[in-house]
């Protein structure tokens with residue numbers, strides 16, 4: 001399932017952003033332009049399928065700190081600089097909205113403030129959700145809708161609408177609570193696919209990094225987001241996955257080197273044979289950049305590719321000479337999984353442009369608000385409260 005459109009509204013500097021994305025999409029832009037915020041917004045969206053959306057948002061400080069801090073809208077005078085930016089009388093409710101759509105599914109969620117009698121005023125509430133088929137929400141293709149505590153589902157066969165039983169609490173999503181093989185089959189399918197979305201940000205490589213410790217060896221088709229199961233993930237690729245691709249990618253970055261996994265069931269360790277050395281180097285002895293490249297290889301060559309993989313600045317701590325191999329690795333991986341990549345490394349970007357078809361989105365800030373440069377904002381419809 002390819003996701004073709006992403007939409008975020010009211011989250012930090014992303015006041016109102018709709019983007020078209022492709023098989024391999026690069027998000028770039030100056031410091032502070034909103035790249036990491038977009039990454040986090042996507043992660044929040046994915047957390048809906050894990051039942052953690054409201055808890056994660058609360059952990060970021062609740063709506064008061066994550067909401068767009070500017071005015072509800074800019075007047076023409078404010079945009080032209082003739083008038084200072086100032087708050088206006090609110091016409092709509094406070095709202096943070098996240099959504100995605102692809103050829104087969106679209107989903108969006110709208111969060112707002114609890115009513116004033118609620119004991120925990122910082123806790124955001126889910127006010128509305130919608131799920132539809134195809135790219136844009138409309139009357140005809142809507143098939144699951146939530147308003148407040150009530151969920152309505154449309155039967156795929158008869159097209160009839162009915163209420164799902166019971167009421168949802170304000171912090172539960174219909175994606176987790178109404179997904180049911182008998183009557184919420186589409187929700188269930190979408191939830192399972194969203195649960196596979198993977199996010200890699202800041203894979204640790206310091207001296208105490210989980211990836212440098214001996215690890216229990218079990219079948220590991222997906223690298224953990226902290227890289228703590230690197231040895232098992234590499235052993236899995238070597239045993240049942242794209243062994244040759246892994247070897248090629250290591251050779252591409254470190255000519256003449258070989259990666260291996262040593263040890264028994266309970267203490268597997270990654271080692272690397274390097275030309276000129278009499279013994280392989282233990283994972284503890286590898287440089288930060290080398291280890292990071294191994295982590296990225298294990299993540300990207302996963303034997304169970306997810307629908308979508310999102311990477312935030314994977315180039316951090318890599319020597320420039322590794323950026324061309326990393327670009328090739330990304331292009332290779334994007335044949336099997338959709339990739340959204342946040343990066344501001346010119347060399348990596350040049351490598352990607354050279355090696356494959358990429359969609360480039362350049363973010364910039366205008367009056368504190370993130371906008372996509374040189375791109376018309378695609379159409380998007382939010383669910384109604």
Ligand SMILES: Nc1ncnc2c1ncn2[C@@H]1O[C@H](COP(=O)(O)OP(=O)(O)OP(=O)(O)O)[C@@H](O)[C@H]1O
Pocket residue numbers: 011012013014029030031032033034035036037038065066067068069070344368
């Ligand atoms: N609630 C908010 N409302 C409006 N803007 C905000 C809010 N919270 C943070 N910002 C701004 O959003 C901007 C985006 O930050 P973000 O971390 O996404 O930038 P970035 O593109 O990842 O930058 P870098 O390259 O430095 O990592 C920052 O300039 C920050 O000041």
Ligand SMILES: [Mg+2]
Pocket residue numbers: 035036037
């Ligand atoms: Mg950032």
